[in-house]
Amino acid sequence: MDNPHSPFRIPHSGEPLFRRMAVVGVGLIGGSLALAARKAGLVETVVGVETDPVHREMALATGVVDRVTGVLAEGLARAELAVLAVPVNEIVGLLPEVARQVNGACLVTDVGSVKGPILAAGDAAFPDGRFVAGHPIAGRERSGPAAARPDLFDQANWIATPSARTDAGAVERISALWRGVGASVVRMEAAWHDEVLATVSHLPHLVAYALMDAVLGMERGEERLKFSAGGLRDFTRVAASHPRMWRDIFLMNREQILRVLAAYRESLAGLEAAIRDRDDDTLIARLARARAAREEIPHRP
Amino acid sequence: MDNPHSPFRIPHSGEPLFRRMAVVGVGLIGGSLALAARKAGLVETVVGVETDPVHREMALATGVVDRVTGVLAEGLARAELAVLAVPVNEIVGLLPEVARQVNGACLVTDVGSVKGPILAAGDAAFPDGRFVAGHPIAGRERSGPAAARPDLFDQANWIATPSARTDAGAVERISALWRGVGASVVRMEAAWHDEVLATVSHLPHLVAYALMDAVLGMERGEERLKFSAGGLRDFTRVAASHPRMWRDIFLMNREQILRVLAAYRESLAGLEAAIRDRDDDTLIARLARARAAREEIPHRP
Numbered sequence: 101m102d103n104p105h106s107p108f109r110i111p112h113s114g115e116p117l118f119r120r121m122a123v124v125g126v127g128l129i130g131g132s133l134a135l136a137a138r139k140a141g142l143v144e145t146v147v148g149v150e151t152d153p154v155h156r157e158m159a160l161a162t163g164v165v166d167r168v169t170g171v172l173a174e175g176l177a178r179a180e181l182a183v184l185a186v187p188v189n190e191i192v193g194l195l196p197e198v199a200r201q202v203n204g205a206c207l208v209t210d211v212g213s214v215k216g217p218i219l220a221a222g223d224a225a226f227p228d229g230r231f232v233a234g235h236p237i238a239g240r241e242r243s244g245p246a247a248a249r250p251d252l253f254d255q256a257n258w259i260a261t262p263s264a265r266t267d268a269g270a271v272e273r274i275s276a277l278w279r280g281v282g283a284s285v286v287r288m289e290a291a292w293h294d295e296v297l298a299t300v301s302h303l304p305h306l307v308a309y310a311l312m313d314a315v316l317g318m319e320r321g322e323e324r325l326k327f328s329a330g331g332l333r334d335f336t337r338v339a340a341s342h343p344r345m346w347r348d349i350f351l352m353n354r355e356q357i358l359r360v361l362a363a364y365r366e367s368l369a370g371l372e373a374a375i376r377d378r379d380d381d382t383l384i385a386r387l388a389r390a391r392a393a394r395e396e397i398p399h400r401p
Numbered sequence: 402m403d404n405p406h407s408p409f410r411i412p413h414s415g416e417p418l419f420r421r422m423a424v425v426g427v428g429l430i431g432g433s434l435a436l437a438a439r440k441a442g443l444v445e446t447v448v449g450v451e452t453d454p455v456h457r458e459m460a461l462a463t464g465v466v467d468r469v470t471g472v473l474a475e476g477l478a479r480a481e482l483a484v485l486a487v488p489v490n491e492i493v494g495l496l497p498e499v500a501r502q503v504n505g506a507c508l509v510t511d512v513g514s515v516k517g518p519i520l521a522a523g524d525a526a527f528p529d530g531r532f533v534a535g536h537p538i539a540g541r542e543r544s545g546p547a548a549a550r551p552d553l554f555d556q557a558n559w560i561a562t563p564s565a566r567t568d569a570g571a572v573e574r575i576s577a578l579w580r581g582v583g584a585s586v587v588r589m590e591a592a593w594h595d596e597v598l599a600t601v602s603h604l605p606h607l608v609a610y611a612l613m614d615a616v617l618g619m620e621r622g623e624e625r626l627k628f629s630a631g632g633l634r635d636f637t638r639v640a641a642s643h644p645r646m647w648r649d650i651f652l653m654n655r656e657q658i659l660r661v662l663a664a665y666r667e668s669l670a671g672l673e674a675a676i677r678d679r680d681d682d683t684l685i686a687r688l689a690r691a692r693a694a695r696e697e698i699p700h701r702p
Binding site: 237257259286295296297299300301303304306307308309310311312313314315316317318321322323324325327328332337339340341343344346347350351354357358360361363364365366367368370371372375376378380383384386387388389390391393395 | 538558560587596597598600601602604605607608609610611612613614615616617618619622623624625626628629633640641642643644645647648651652655658659661662664665666667668669671672673676677679681684685687688689690691692694695696
């Protein structure tokens with residue numbers, strides 16, 4: 101869209117990017133975006149939409165939002181941006197409802213960690229292309245508005261997965277928001293995003309959950325856990341994440357997860373065979389390669 | 402031994418526990434014990450025995466040891482305690498040699514993370530029972546004397562796995578050393594120790610190595626790694642550990658590792674089946690149980 105008065109365009113400098121931002125789901129991610137965007141002067145007012153009354157109260161008390169409501173239509177009124185920050189399957193269900201209740205000038209984005217089904221639902225709900233599917237790669241094991249931090253996205257990647265339908269101006273304006281809270285903007289095909297996230301996030305979570313599940317199933321399992329060294333503690337930090345949220349992710353990104361899981365099972369079987377066969381050379385080669393790969397992972401300060 | 406003049410007994414207060422401690426292998430664990438024991442006044446002099454000339458120089462330069470030598474006999478001369486802090490399979494090979502070269506009043510202990518084969522070799526080498534098999538549960542991904550820290554064992558567990566042959570006074574005196582550097586002393590059967598460590602340390606390392614191996618084997622594997630969130634980074638910290646050291650541990654604790662690995666494979670298959678079958682209830686129940694178990698793991702400050 102080349103109309104200079106389009107709501108999809110970035111405003112002139114000195115003005116906030118969005119006067120009113122509605123954050124639907126004031127948890128860790130939604131709450132942190134609210135804090136960061138206001139701190140950076142990117143938004144004037146943040147309205148939270150939150151079904152959990154305890155989280156509503158917490159979000160107000162900790163200053164994460166200016167106003168909070170349990171009613172979607174109320175939260176979306178006069179918003180220039182709606183950020184859907186609820187669990188992935190709720191986002192899919194919410195999109196048609198948001199489309200019915202939002203004003204015509206409002207951009208819509210989400211923060212879900214599975215993009216394919218959300219992009220399809222968003223494109224269907226917003227045929228004019230103002231839904232921008234996105235995913236900030238950031239998280240903590242704690243959840244809820246009390247865990248929100250304004251620096252959560254500092255040096256994180258925000259991945260945009262626009263479709264052919266997505267409005268280019270809308271992508272630019274929402275990219276400016278994420279850049280403004282410290283994130284690097286990356287574009288990807290939704291399918292590749294889902295494959296990458298299955299690899300670097302969903303599979304590690306599954307593996308951590310499986311490890312804890314296995315230990316608990318063993319004789320004197322809880323006693324074993326008492327002797328965990330740093331390794332298992334670090335390793336299973338991710339298993340402290342919210343079970344319902346992860347169940348939803350596992351089911352929504354089912355095909356990709358099953359595919360990378362098959363590759364992982366094969367690697368594990370290779371290492372198991374090398375141990376069983378006392379195959380020194382294979383074992384050392386695989387461990388050395390894995391160690392070298394670990395060094396490829398970028399480190400945030 | 403009830404002889405009050407036995408070298409196996411704890412000296413009177415005011416005196417160091419051991420005048421001269423020989424640390425064979427001045428790496429992360431040996432170096433940290435040297436720093437901590439001297440800082441606490443538990444030893445007067447620390448002599449390092451180290452085959453790697455770079456580590457010898459580093460250990461001297463950073464003040465980890467008072468003296469350092471590449472010759473075992475030289476390092477053991479006049480030692481009252483010899484701590485074997487080399488990789489597990491080297492400990493087994495070293496024990497008969499230490500027995501030949503050490504003086505009659507010297508206690509001997511090790512820090513290996515597999516105890517069964519080491520205890521057997523130690524009992525054979527020291528029929529008088531002055532070898533105390535032990536394992537401080539502490540570590541970092543970095544290795545070598547430059548990574549040594551005097552607080553490494555603070556609030557860690559030191560597990561002693563004495564046999565029926567092990568001298569009770571020797572166990573007490575070496576326990577006092579570990580208590581003095583901040584560790585809690587725990588006694589276990591060697592076989593149970595090896596099973597517990599296979600569960601909480603060796604299996605997590607294997608799983609982390611397998612995960613990195615799997616990602617590397619995938620199409621555009623290194624590109625995927627660039628989008629690792631905190632989860633994978635924490636998770637695979639352990640995969641940065643030393644490949645040769647871990648190969649030795651995997652092979653020495655082979656039976657126990659294969660056993661816990663089988664239990665883990667079963668848990669993973671259960672989660673995989675629940676995802677494949679879109680079995681919501683099983684999935685949520687298993688994830689919630691795993692999360693609860695994670696909260697059992699003790700946290701060090």
